[in-house]
Amino acid sequence: MLLSLVFCGAGSRARTYAGIAAEMPDRYAIAAAADPVPARVDIIRGHAAKTRAPAPFRAFDSADALFAAGKIGDVCVIGTQDALHRAHAIRAMELGYDLLLEKPIAPTLEDTEAVAAAARRLGRRVVVCHVLRHTPFYSEVKRILDSGELGRLVSLNALEGVQPWHQAHSFVRGHWSVAAKSSPMILAKSCHDMDILAWLVGAPHTELSSHGSLTHFTAANAPAGAPARCTDGCPVADTCRYNAALYCRPEGRRWLGMVHDRAKDATDAEILDWLRTSPWGRCVYRCDNDVVDHQVLAARFANDVTATFTMTAFDEGRHLELFGTEGWLRGGSFIKKQLGCDLLVQRHGWGQEPRRITLEEPKHGYAGHGGGDWGLMSTLHEDLTRANPAEMRTSLETSLQSHRMAFEAERSRLQSRSR
Numbered sequence: 001m002l003l004s005l006v007f008c009g010a011g012s013r014a015r016t017y018a019g020i021a022a023e024m025p026d027r028y029a030i031a032a033a034a035d036p037v038p039a040r041v042d043i044i045r046g047h048a049a050k051t052r053a054p055a056p057f058r059a060f061d062s063a064d065a066l067f068a069a070g071k072i073g074d075v076c077v078i079g080t081q082d083a084l085h086r087a088h089a090i091r092a093m094e095l096g097y098d099l100l101l102e103k104p105i106a107p108t109l110e111d112t113e114a115v116a117a118a119a120r121r122l123g124r125r126v127v128v129c130h131v132l133r134h135t136p137f138y139s140e141v142k143r144i145l146d147s148g149e150l151g152r153l154v155s156l157n158a159l160e161g162v163q164p165w166h167q168a169h170s171f172v173r174g175h176w177s178v179a180a181k182s183s184p185m186i187l188a189k190s191c192h193d194m195d196i197l198a199w200l201v202g203a204p205h206t207e208l209s210s211h212g213s214l215t216h217f218t219a220a221n222a223p224a225g226a227p228a229r230c231t232d233g234c235p236v237a238d239t240c241r242y243n244a245a246l247y248c249r250p251e252g253r254r255w256l257g258m259v260h261d262r263a264k265d266a267t268d269a270e271i272l273d274w275l276r277t278s279p280w281g282r283c284v285y286r287c288d289n290d291v292v293d294h295q296v297l298a299a300r301f302a303n304d305v306t307a308t309f310t311m312t313a314f315d316e317g318r319h320l321e322l323f324g325t326e327g328w329l330r331g332g333s334f335i336k337k338q339l340g341c342d343l344l345v346q347r348h349g350w351g352q353e354p355r356r357i358t359l360e361e362p363k364h365g366y367a368g369h370g371g372g373d374w375g376l377m378s379t380l381h382e383d384l385t386r387a388n389p390a391e392m393r394t395s396l397e398t399s400l401q402s403h404r405m406a407f408e409a410e411r412s413r414l415q416s417r418s419r
C-alpha cells in the first residue's frame with residue numbers, strides 16, 4: 001500500500017525523511033510540502049519526482065496554506081521547530097492525517113499532553129521520530145534483553161556524549177540553545193535516551209531526580225580579548241576549537257548544511273560574510289544560551305529497575321551498560337573505537353569470557369543517526385498500515401513516557417539549582 005506524505009516544514013529533518021521516502025517508491029509517494037523558504041520546498045519537490053504520486057506535487061509557503069487545502073495525503077510529516085509542533089500536529093490530525101511527528105512531541109508537558117489527547121480523541125496514529133529505537137544497535141540490545149540471556153534486568157547506566165562541536169553548533173549558537181524558545185536539553189537532545197530507557201526497562205518510572213548546569217559555554221570562560229563574533233579578529237582564532245571560520249572546512253560544511261541553504265556551493269568568502277551576522281558566527285562564550293552542557297539523572301521504575309543517565313557535551317557518542325541477574329551487556333561508541341565490536345555480553349560466573357558482537361553495517365550505512373532514520377521510515381510504513389494499532393512498534397503513548405521523564409528531570413534539576 002502506497003502512503004502519500006505531505007511535509008509541514010521542509011527543513012533539515014524533513015528533507016532527510018523526504019530523501020529516504022524517495023528511495024522507497026513502493027511504499028511512499030510525496031504529495032506536497034510547505035515552508036516559507038521556497039528553495040527548501042524545491043528540494044522536496046525533487047525527491048517527489050522520484051516517487052509515484054497520483055497527483056502533481058503541490059508547494060505551499062506556510063503550514064496554514066497547506067492545511068487550508070484540506071487533506072491531500074495520508075501522512076503529515078511535522079518537521080517544523082519544537083514550539084510549532086502542538087498547533088501543527090493538532091491541526092493536521094483534525095484534518096484526518098496520521099503523523100510522523102518530529103521529537104519532541106511539544107516543548108512543555110501541557111502541550112505534549114494536548115497533542116496526545118487530540119490523537120486519542122481523533123483516533124489518529126502518531127509515530128514520534130525517536131530514531132534510536134530503529135538502529136541496528138538498539139534493536140540488537142532489545143533482542144538480547146528479551147531473549148533472557150541477561151536474566152532479569154536489575155539496573156542500567158546510559159551515557160550520551162553530545163560532542164563539543166555539536167553542543168556549540170546546536171545548543172550554544174543554534175536552534176536549541178535557549179530553553180524558553182525551544183525546549184530544555186534533556187528534552188531537545190536526550191528525549192531519545194529517555195525513550196531508550198523507557199523502552200528497555202518496560203515499566204513507568206516511579207521516582208526520578210536530576211542535576212546539571214551550564215558550566216563551560218559562559219562569558220566567564222571567554223578567552224581574554226575574544227570579541228562577540230569570531231569574524232571580528234579574535235586573538236585566539238588559530239587555536240580555538242569553536243572558531244566559526246571552521247564552518248568553511250569540509251567537516252564544518254556538513255554542519256553548516258543544517259542551517260545554511262548553500263553550504264555545499266558557497267565560497268569561503270560567502271560563508272565568512274554570512275557568519276558576520278548569523279547566530280553561528282558568535283563566540284561560543286558570548287551567546288545567549290542557557291541550556292545545560294552536562295546533566296545526570298537517576299530513576300527507579302515500577303518493576304524496581306534502577307537507571308542512571310549522563311548527558312555531557314564533553315564526550316562523543318552513546319554508551320550503554322545493562323546489568324541482569326544472569327549477565328551483563330556493554331556497548332556503544334567507546335567500545336566500538338577501542339575494541340572494534342559493537343557489544344560485549346557476558347554471563348556471570350567464574351571463567352566466563354565476554355561474547356563480542358559485531359553488527360552488520362546497515363544497508364544504507366550508519367549515516368542518519370546510526371541507520372535510525374532509515375529504520376524509522378521502514379517502521380513508519382509498517383506501523384501505519386498494520387491492522388491493529390496496538391501492535392505499533394512505536395506509538396505516541398509509548399513516547400509520552402519518555403517525555404514525562406524528561407519534564408520531571410528538568411523540574412528536579414531546576415529545584416536542585418534553586419536550593
Ligand SMILES: NC(=O)c1ccc[n+]([C@@H]2O[C@H](COP(=O)([O-])OP(=O)(O)OC[C@H]3O[C@@H](n4cnc5c(N)ncnc54)[C@H](O)[C@@H]3O)[C@@H](O)[C@H]2O)c1
Pocket residue numbers: 008009010011012013014034035036037040061062063064079080081082102103104129130131188258369
Ligand atoms: N529526530 C531527531 O533526531 C532530530 C534531530 C534534529 C532535530 N529534530 C527536531 O526536528 C524538528 C525540525 O528540526 P530541523 O533541524 O529540521 O529544523 P529546521 O529549522 O531546519 O526546519 C524547520 C523548518 O520549518 C520551516 N517553518 C517555519 N515556520 C513554518 C510554518 N509556519 N510553516 C511551514 N514551515 C515553517 C522553516 O523555514 C524550516 O525550514 C525540530 O522539532 C527538532 O527539535 C529531531
